Amino acid sequence: MKAEIELSDFMQRWYIQAPFIIILLEVIAICVVRSVLAFMGIMKYRRKRDECYKAPILDSSYFSGGPSYLEGATQTEDNEEKK
DSSP states (O other), rough: OHHHHHHHHHHHHHHHHHHHHHHHHHHHHHHHHHHHHHHHHHHHHHHHHHHHOOOOOSSSHHHHSSOHHHHHHHHHHHHHHHH
């Protein structure tokens, strides 16, 4: 008789607790999904930002073919340094 009462109490508590447990699990799942999506958005933004602020190519081909007035300025600076 006592076992039947304990079982019915357990079932009664389970029926009351089950909706709260389901709601809690749904809230946790929503938080996890939103966190993952936010992380993916941050990584996407960081990738775009890094592309925009990438340093130019710093080799001789980048600096060759400049305007003629710059070539004259560098030649006069070289001549002054040699003197």
